[in-house]
Amino acid sequence: YDLTQPPSVSVSPGQTASITCSGDKLGDKYVYWYQQRSGQSPVVVIYQDAKRPSGIPDRVSASNSGNTATLTISGTQAMDEADYFCQAWDGSTVVFGGGTKLTVL
């Protein structure tokens, strides 16, 4: 099972960034999103499609339907610049997307 993400997304400070993750019938599975800042370990920012762990601001949101899941960051700040990975469980295997580098210009 494959998850496809765009390699890079650019956004201006204060604007909204959207990062997609595509897979066959992905909407039938839970999707998770991780943020990985430079030199750090990944941190989960979204679990079970759209839930935020404690400490993640509400300007981070997500959805999952059909073949595409989307991570949305509104009011983007410099601190949001990072790599973002989607992840799903296909019933027997944990699968990660290739990652999207979010650049805040």
Add this chain to the structure above:
Amino acid sequence: QLQLQESGPRLVKPSETLSFTCTVSDVSITSITYYWGWIRQSPGKGPEWIGSIYHDGGTYYNPSLQSRVTLSVETSRSQFSLHLSSVTAADTAIYYCARLLSGGSSQYFDFWGQGALVTVSS
């Protein structure tokens, strides 16, 4: 506060076995809610799941690595371990241990160790 600490050799020769241990601190490794897993990440690439283990020794592996991977757990030491045999340069990566929150169709890593860069080279 959960802590996960990877330990093992950072340099492994081709054809040898990569062995790493993760020590779990401040949380019980025998919690019924969690599995424990290994993930690796080659430079500039997305993470690759290696496998996961439960405290009773139950395991499941990435099919692409299954023939070379063995996971084990030692609850008395609050540790779990990774053994990857017949390594090549393609196995050079940062290796992370992590806690896997597992519940039916929900499977994700809610806490990661700091990771350790392992280089395969003669």
